[in-house]
Amino acid sequence: MSHPAHNGQMLKFPDGFLWGTATAPTQIEGHIYNEWTDFVALDGRTCHPACDSYHRYEEDIEWMRKLGVNSYRVGIEWSRLQSAAYAPLDEKEMARYVDQLDRLRAAGIEPMVVLHHFSNPSWIYSSGGWLADSTIAAFVDYAGKLARALRDKVRIWNTFNEPDTYASCGYLIGHFPPRRKGRLLAYRRIIRNMGRAHHRVCGMLREIGSSFGAVEVGFSKNWTFYEAYQSHLPWDVLLAAFTHSHLNTLVMENFLGGEKTTSTFLGINYYGRIRFRNFEPLVPAYGFTCDHLAKLGVHCDDMLERHPDGLELALKSLQAQCDLPIYLTEHGSASTDEVFRERDLKENLSALHRAISGGVDVRGFYYWSLLDNFEWQFGYTKKFGLVAVDFDHEALPRKMKPLGEIYAKVCRENALSSGSHIPDPS
Numbered sequence: 001m002s003h004p005a006h007n008g009q010m011l012k013f014p015d016g017f018l019w020g021t022a023t024a025p026t027q028i029e030g031h032i033y034n035e036w037t038d039f040v041a042l043d044g045r046t047c048h049p050a051c052d053s054y055h056r057y058e059e060d061i062e063w064m065r066k067l068g069v070n071s072y073r074v075g076i077e078w079s080r081l082q083s084a085a086y087a088p089l090d091e092k093e094m095a096r097y098v099d100q101l102d103r104l105r106a107a108g109i110e111p112m113v114v115l116h117h118f119s120n121p122s123w124i125y126s127s128g129g130w131l132a133d134s135t136i137a138a139f140v141d142y143a144g145k146l147a148r149a150l151r152d153k154v155r156i157w158n159t160f161n162e163p164d165t166y167a168s169c170g171y172l173i174g175h176f177p178p179r180r181k182g183r184l185l186a187y188r189r190i191i192r193n194m195g196r197a198h199h200r201v202c203g204m205l206r207e208i209g210s211s212f213g214a215v216e217v218g219f220s221k222n223w224t225f226y227e228a229y230q231s232h233l234p235w236d237v238l239l240a241a242f243t244h245s246h247l248n249t250l251v252m253e254n255f256l257g258g259e260k261t262t263s264t265f266l267g268i269n270y271y272g273r274i275r276f277r278n279f280e281p282l283v284p285a286y287g288f289t290c291d292h293l294a295k296l297g298v299h300c301d302d303m304l305e306r307h308p309d310g311l312e313l314a315l316k317s318l319q320a321q322c323d324l325p326i327y328l329t330e331h332g333s334a335s336t337d338e339v340f341r342e343r344d345l346k347e348n349l350s351a352l353h354r355a356i357s358g359g360v361d362v363r364g365f366y367y368w369s370l371l372d373n374f375e376w377q378f379g380y381t382k383k384f385g386l387v388a389v390d391f392d393h394e395a396l397p398r399k400m401k402p403l404g405e406i407y408a409k410v411c412r413e414n415a416l417s418s419g420s421h422i423p424d425p426s
Ligand code: FCB
Pocket: 024, 027, 161, 162, 165, 222, 269, 330, 368, 375, 376, 384
């Protein structure tokens, strides 16, 4: 697929646009005690020590400086900060996060802080997690304490990352802890409870405010298109419609519906599409090889089908639906083929630019991810980083990847331009 930047045209983004990277505590920090600690991924490894960013956040900020990003979507891990519901925040752990936030600001990098990214303290997890109504109040208490403590450090908050992924992987398909399958009522209950918590937290954070100006707060929806591979097979059409209604529509209703809209923005994590053939999702994440899928006309990275045109469509229809500014809080690809990844990035940035030119108010883009990291059920085999981490080496050395250089140019120029291509090794 070609895009304007390939034809020598420069695609400028709006002034003040945020160019960032994103990570999550369980995926990079290591030394973490939550429901993932004992979870053994498909590669036989655990989330410890991941990238050891718990100790190396200073070095990681240096990598961001080299990338030239002006924002970082960073998670704060609840399990580090409270030992029980309503407990005070742990001072030592707080000091570490404060130091990280101060260093980010000193580097000219605006933090967007994520409160919940697929993990909970063990005392929440063992008392029913998000199935229990009591979790809502405990989370609201935690978020309030955190926002008051960070009033002078943070202005942009992201409440929940991909509630649909969290609840479906844990309770419908059994890929995340607690590995339950087919629990539709549990899934719906979790979405409802997280939605209720989201509304309360949004109102509260806006009231607490920030010394940097008006607080921005929203959740991040994983926007995936679910379609039938062959539109004449009614069972796949039905499955796609059912999945869309539960994973997309239900979540939007619970988080943004009715008059309860308390968010100031909508976060979108966009990777692409899942098409079903005879009930099977045609994506590598479900065991198909990329080569096999390519023969079916399904073009994938190591996880999902790519669908850059869908990004423009999604942004237009979501803005029309909820009328909020949007941050693209995640996009990225996993592959060891950097030429493929460059093409994917440029196609998606072109689609993003088309959406913005067509009137969609998108305020920032966060590449997933800063570092190669612990990719949940898959362990360390999916390479999403702009910066490589060598997990076979005890020192976990980092190294800029070719895609990192390409992204740095985008950040520097606030534009997607032609020139500077990763040389194709073939
Ligand atoms: C998203 C998650 C993120 C990472 C990327 C690849 O769904 O939010 O943690 O796993 O996918």
